[in-house]
Amino acid sequence: DDTLDTITRDVLEVITPDELLEVMKKDEPVVYTGYEPSGKVHLGHAITIRKLRELQDAGFRVKILLADYHAYLNGKGSMERIREMADYNRKCFLALGLSPDRTEFVLGSSFQTQPEYTDLVYRMALITTLLRARRSMAQITRESEDHKVAEVIYPLMQVIDMVYLDVDVALGGMEQRKIHMLARENLPRLGFDAPVCIHTPLLHGTDGSEKMSSSKGNFIAVDDSPAEIREKVKGSYCPMGELEGNPIIEIVKYFIMPEYGRMTIRRPEKFGGDLELDLDELLNIYSSGDLHPLDLKNAVSDYLTDMLRPVRDYMEGV
Ligand code: IYR
Numbered sequence: 001d002d003t004l005d006t007i008t009r010d011v012l013e014v015i016t017p018d019e020l021l022e023v024m025k026k027d028e029p030v031v032y033t034g035y036e037p038s039g040k041v042h043l044g045h046a047i048t049i050r051k052l053r054e055l056q057d058a059g060f061r062v063k064i065l066l067a068d069y070h071a072y073l074n075g076k077g078s079m080e081r082i083r084e085m086a087d088y089n090r091k092c093f094l095a096l097g098l099s100p101d102r103t104e105f106v107l108g109s110s111f112q113t114q115p116e117y118t119d120l121v122y123r124m125a126l127i128t129t130l131l132r133a134r135r136s137m138a139q140i141t142r143e144s145e146d147h148k149v150a151e152v153i154y155p156l157m158q159v160i161d162m163v164y165l166d167v168d169v170a171l172g173g174m175e176q177r178k179i180h181m182l183a184r185e186n187l188p189r190l191g192f193d194a195p196v197c198i199h200t201p202l203l204h205g206t207d208g209s210e211k212m213s214s215s216k217g218n219f220i221a222v223d224d225s226p227a228e229i230r231e232k233v234k235g236s237y238c239p240m241g242e243l244e245g246n247p248i249i250e251i252v253k254y255f256i257m258p259e260y261g262r263m264t265i266r267r268p269e270k271f272g273g274d275l276e277l278d279l280d281e282l283l284n285i286y287s288s289g290d291l292h293p294l295d296l297k298n299a300v301s302d303y304l305t306d307m308l309r310p311v312r313d314y315m316e317g318v
Helices: 002-008 017-023 043-057 068-073 079-095 115-127 130-135 150-164 174-186 226-234 247-260 279-287 293-307 309-316
Strands: 013-015 030-035 061-066 103-107 169-173 196-200 263-265 275-277
Touching: 002 017, 002 043, 013 017, 013 174, 017 196, 030 043, 030 150, 043 061, 043 079, 043 169, 043 196, 043 247, 061 079, 068 079, 068 150, 079 103, 079 309, 115 150, 130 150, 130 174, 150 174, 169 174, 174 196, 226 293, 247 263, 247 279, 247 293, 263 293, 275 279, 293 309
Parallel strands: 030 061, 030 169, 061 103, 169 196
Antiparallel strands: 013 196, 263 275
């Protein structure tokens, strides 16, 4: 039905759809996503937050794990500094439109040193191969020459988080899939139900690299100023005629079109004049090479600036 269509729109996979339907029969099913606190909340985060909002509207209770220990294990700095970022991230997430009454924020360190939690992590450690644990971190771990043991503790903890937060559905970007698969395989071996997993697409960085990420400085933050948005969009990787791996096209597809339905693209008369397009039309004309990246970028920065205004206002306390 309609609700299921909304939930699965722009989702790469649901594991499994049947289990999701089953879970949705519950009174108040729980969905969670965890985020390593970071200096900036960007459009990559916004993809999962939008999905959480849709699940919230569909009757799910939303839990957001502010994964401070995970950030710490991933070499993101001192616990003090990470907790400051967690406060700021929480504010950004609410600014993105989650209901403050129906969203529960949980700080990882508030439960991740409890004896029962630790005991479960050790039990996971005993049944998970090193190879598997390392592989599950492929697109998550910070790049480094000398890999640390922390890197394999991280996914074990993420799996046990699901037990502790008592979640029915784990939502994350596609880079979380291997950790989620580990949970689905090993939690039943420890006597727990495995959660349903929903995976959203990864947003490419503005530089065209695989993943938008705070540590790489290739992001557009949800609270960037109009001038910053313009500057970043203008400098973004956006090859003429190419849809794949093009962050500007992804912004159109995942943010602007779902919000506005159509886009008006202003062009001087001598370059073909204004265009008014829905998503399919825009993808078609762009892939045929008849829409110049510069004209598209100008429109994208206007729409994005408008779309993110409520976030900027919220952050400034207007
Ligand atoms: N691995 C996530 C952070 C994270 C997510 C969940 I869901 C957890 O239970 C713990 C950590 C990331 O890459 O940001």
